[in-house]
Amino acid sequence: MARTIAAPATPPGQGGVGIVRISGPEALAVLEKVFRPQKGGYPLVARRMTYGRVADEKGLVDEALAVYFAAPHSYTGEDVCEIQCHGGSMAVRRVLERCLSNGAALAQPGEFTKRAFLNGRMDLSQAEAVMDLIGAQSERALSQAADQLSGRLRGEIEAMQDALTDLMAQLEVALDYPEEDVEEETLSSVAARIGLLREQGGALLAQFSQGRLLREGARVAIVGRPNAGKSSLLNALLEADRAIVTDIPGTTRDTLEETLILNGLPIHLVDTAGLRQQGDAVERIGIARARAELEQSDLALWVVDGSQRAGEEDRQLAQALRDKAVLILANKQDLERQFDIALLEQWLPQAEVLAISALTGNGLDEVKKRIFTRLTGGNWEEAGGARLTNARQAAAMAQALAALERAEDSARSGQSPDFVEIDLRDAFAALGEITGHTLHEQIIDRIFEKFCLGK
């Protein structure tokens, strides 16, 4: 039988209310030992808040409210109890300790949601949406996660699976009637319907990059020579005095990351150490970090000091940026221009160049606009449809599409129906990985391990 588990459902730290959640067959028994109602007693009325107190041998721990959800009508589908005590890490910790010494085991991270999944309360895409919702950093990311939690992606995947089941049934019928014309007709109608499914899946996969961008945000590295104005740009974009700015080249040593929300898209802006050859040990480490950051960024903002002449370091940086998405910002527009912009266009023909001033704020609205268009490709679709949002889901969809393509090819080239069916089965299984219905236990464990405690 499943263990009864308990964990704080609210984050540690000060807060108005803290919640300890208990789930499993002994949930109510644990609550009875831990929580004493003020009026009436046990059994508690399911789903109604009851006022009372939590005490231990030494006396009162906290006054609290408790609620009991009878299986299967709860988040996990098991018996669930919640004790809502005062917020703050001490009260929550003591209440949890009471539960743990009265029959509950400390939950693993993600174990409540894993139980909800195993009890059929949600599929894997919905469970993943729970975590995305908790981690959402913008309105758009939140509404995407809420959509997925409501079962939108699950619905679309299950509809595709239903269609596959139909097709497999048709092929079975054709196998029972081995006349040439029945088989031919079936194969050609099946091939056409597989084509439609490939379009549907292809559209989902094509939108994946947007789904991921919303969920994870984009990494944008600010790079350039020392003193170009990178940290000034970071501060100006954030409208906050975040990074140290001085006129001493080599001011920024470590990378510094802050998040800016642009049209609902989380942008992780990373200020880096100015790139140059000389510098002490600390600065050299900073420069190595800057290069690593550049490597993993989705977009580079190359800040050049427009009031200085181009140098060898600029040429080298252009070289390093050749295969990257780059927006070049010719900074210090308020000063007299010395930098030869034509050189930039020569070095990096694919890059756009914008003249700005991080000091006066000139051109920064345009910078924000360009960052957004560069990252989204300019054709940003409003949330609404189902979206694949993580690499796991996208990989499964790609696998399903490959199987569908094989099936369509076989059907069109007049292969035997059972040959086609094998690939349709593969496609069905690959789609099932998105909803978690055809996934191995170990893989499922690995997904839930990344969740937070109490969820």
Ligand SMILES: Nc1nc2c(c(=O)[nH]1)N(C=O)[C@@H](CNc1ccc(C(=O)N[C@@H](CCC(=O)O)C(=O)O)cc1)CN2
């Ligand atoms: N206090 C508290 N707040 C919470 C949660 C929770 O577990 N506890 N949730 C989670 O972390 C989320 C809500 N999710 C929930 C989902 C289903 C049920 C539930 O009891 N479902 C029953 C009854 C539905 C009904 O009354 O119509 C069911 O589906 O049968 C409860 C919470 C967000 N807020």
Ligand SMILES: Nc1nc2c(ncn2[C@@H]2O[C@H](COP(=O)(O)OP(=O)(O)OP(=O)(O)O)[C@@H](O)[C@H]2O)c(=O)[nH]1
């Ligand atoms: N006139 C003018 N000065 C600027 C502008 N942007 C930055 N500065 C000045 O340039 C100097 C260097 O700015 P920072 O933002 O520290 O430059 P950085 O690129 O971060 O430099 P490192 O951290 O050393 O790599 C400071 O004195 C800034 O005030 C600008 O648009 N116009």
Ligand SMILES: [Mg+2]
């Ligand atoms: Mg700096």
